[in-house]
Amino acid sequence: MKQTTYVIAEHTKIARQTYFMRLSGDTSAFTQPGQFLNITLPGYYLRRPFSICDWRMGEADIIYKVLGEGTKDMTAFEAGMELDTLTGLGNGFDTSTSGESPLLIGGGVGVPPLLALCKELRAQGRQVKVALGFGSADEVFLADAFQALGAEVAVATMDGTAGIKGLVTDACDFKNCSQFYACGPTAMLKAICAVAPGPGQLSLEERMGCGFGACVGCTVFTTEGPLRVCKEGPVFKREVLGW
Amino acid sequence: MKQTTYVIAEHTKIARQTYFMRLSGDTSAFTQPGQFLNITLPGYYLRRPFSICDWRMGEADIIYKVLGEGTKDMTAFEAGMELDTLTGLGNGFDTSTSGESPLLIGGGVGVPPLLALCKELRAQGRQVKVALGFGSADEVFLADAFQALGAEVAVATMDGTAGIKGLVTDACDFKNCSQFYACGPTAMLKAICAVAPGPGQLSLEERMGCGFGACVGCTVFTTEGPLRVCKEGPVFKREVLGW
């Protein structure tokens, strides 16, 4: 973990209520896709956690959706603004166990961290399938980016305005799936575990006090006892969760 | 009183720990020299009151000294920044009773409001004398500006590095003084009243909750009962104060 001052390099709307932000600064604390950063927003006491969507030396990308007051305020942030950030938080996805043909499953704001994961798996020569779930066509983002990485992408929307009509589980093809990687709301993750056959890794969300392990605010109860989403997670193997 | 968003048009250091700030925006609520404005500083709950040093249509000037945390933060404000401000607060000085040869007495950050007062009195054709007190030569400001308005200026510094060595009272020439106008720390105002012969007006400072009369936080006990520095003041006749 590192404390870094990022400068907003780019900030654009990419879908309904959804924004892409490119941050300039030290990214050396990031080692795995699925890790997150924690940003201080002016006027709010607690930081706001966001997964890194992708990163390279000196630049980290996040994609966020307007959910409450803090993310609403963020939409007005302009390029050049400085953000006090804790970086390199959490464990991230383990790609060493992916097998030949992993399936990546993302719902809504659970989609961003899968991009860097997809990139890494493709670099390792894996056959990657991606299933993305959104509410409606105007909320869809990143589908092209996964395609450009050579992944096979299936999209589901609740109202059927893009891709399959239904839940992301309806877009999941578990055939030949060597390992699944999922990120999204807890209900979605549980629904996936109810139908998914093999091994999998799930990235969880929880309200956080600190984001680096100090407050035990973000506990998840697992087969190995209480673990911290921000420290032992956010990514857990399904058998650890017992889901 | 008006709520106005000012934009910082100019911000420069003019003496030790002392800054000049020119604000662009609606100044129509100002009617008298000696009135003040009350600025919201990001991160602080209460506003910060400052006298207007001078104003014209669309522009108001203030001069402030670093006293605590808020004014320290202000020094980093850049041109272009917006400030939520309450304007046209307080009664201001009454020039109608000045007589032919008024004396203006200012100490430290009590000096700024006397500039607009001097301008107005000069425009009315008065013979204006000005006595200014500072700690040291590097803290002196505005002396030239008063001179440029045609006033007779005497400066006193505590350490004698500029003008007379001593208190501002040592620089006061009450001969022929038709009315004195004073602004500065309470101890200075009381010292002036102890030696000043004639009629006078004193501008007071008090910690404020609102600045527009709502909280009775800024009461001064007078011969006419408790009065609000922010509403019935900040300028009071010496006989009202009973000093």
Added chain:
Amino acid sequence: MVDLKVTLCGIELDNPIIPASGTFGFGQDFAGLYDLNRLGSFSFKGTTLAPREGNPTPRIAECYAGMLNAVGLQNPGVHKVISEELPRIATFFSKPVMANVSGFAISEYVEVGRLLGAQEQVGGLEVNISCPNVHGGGMAFGTDAKAAAEVTGAVRKVTDKPLIIKLSPNVTDIVEVARACEDAGADGLSLINTLLGMRIDLKTKKPLLPFTTGGLSGPAVFPVALRMVYQVYEAVKIPLIGMGGVSSARDVIEMMLAGATAVQVGSANLINPFACPQIIDALPEVMDQYGITNLQEIIGGAH
């Protein structure tokens, strides 16, 4: 179309927003800024029998997300309030006003309550047994259930107007005090008054306020206020006026979900004189966002 109306102790309010006592004077400093009839009502400055000059200055200290005050119930006294302030209020406010009744002895609360309760303009009495800034009275009544009940019972005897007791948060168990007031005949409860706090001036190294402590108000106290409203709502049947740090339409809705029938806005008026009309303007949109069409219906909804 959303409905902002609420009924408080039998009085229908156009909306639940009421400026809190001590942050709105007698309305005169706001009357020139906006039409005060847009408010649900307002609660005027705590009024005692004799005029009071209040405490020495400084009376105000800044805090993180809030402020301390030690005004000490400066007010012109009940007779001048009746002869001068109420007629002036009538020139800009045509709704029933809330009279904030303060005092140092039960007999004083009774006399002030009797006099103000008899005024036609007064819609209800808000009896302040929780002022932390006066010696030998005020908060002492609000931190003891028995004393609180005594004040309530005594003022009850002299007025038929809605009798609302304003509670102190500086207690181990606010529910006990609330129940005692209800049992003694209160028609409603206002909560919370300020939390006892202090600041030290690093320059003088002494307490900043002349009598050491002051009352903490502003957003800092909101979670404590909300908790107390929630707890008291479960314990009494009479309506509650919630306050403490309310600064936005969202805060208002949280307070009402916790159990408040009406909501007072205090310190927010001081840092933003347009806080109340801005909150009233913002309510319909925020209600819409959370699927609320009728404010009266959400009272206590979080239970």
Added chain:
Amino acid sequence: MVDLKVTLCGIELDNPIIPASGTFGFGQDFAGLYDLNRLGSFSFKGTTLAPREGNPTPRIAECYAGMLNAVGLQNPGVHKVISEELPRIATFFSKPVMANVSGFAISEYVEVGRLLGAQEQVGGLEVNISCPNVHGGGMAFGTDAKAAAEVTGAVRKVTDKPLIIKLSPNVTDIVEVARACEDAGADGLSLINTLLGMRIDLKTKKPLLPFTTGGLSGPAVFPVALRMVYQVYEAVKIPLIGMGGVSSARDVIEMMLAGATAVQVGSANLINPFACPQIIDALPEVMDQYGITNLQEIIGGAH
């Protein structure tokens, strides 16, 4: 040269800064960030006899200038603390550590206190009778002077280590509880624990935290904490550890002027992991600014 040393219950601390229990785990998450030996000491997570999983989530809610927590004393239990955490602490911290003793019954406080007090690494026991986030215990002891004295007296019998009782601010009269603890044999007092608060989730319209309320901490509570430290300082002779919202070197000095011998920093660690070393680094300059050369000498200076 300024002197940051203070003596707390006979232990000399290099500086008065102590991370507060529950915001620093057992030190392990900070040990990689800076040399923990720069701290005066640290107080580890509230420890009970048996391991505890704590409350369901969400356990955290944001507030204006602060936060609510409802962690519910999640900890590995005293035996694992002794067998695993203390040896690990020894690898990165060579000073005496403060053991935060929690429990649900007097017998539990006694047993945990006895076990932890017997550890060489433990410089003092901080007995937490003020946790608002557990049922049937914790705060119940801290809101009643008699119960507080009983816990104090019972733990006193089983340890010779400095015995510091951590008080709850959720009381009408903290001085009464403080005196009772002193009389029962406490060597020092820690104050304050969190203020009972709550938030409501506007989306679900229900309390945000699973058991409705949580503990408020952060800058919002600073004026209340300062007031309580000031009041207790006038009433007892034993040293005080002041805490509640401390986030800067200036806050530390205010706390010490009010009467604190040492100062704990809690929530500030959570939003800024480097808060404590930054405060320690800033102290000399701020002391200089206010003409302070020796911290020990300013304790209680505001009285």
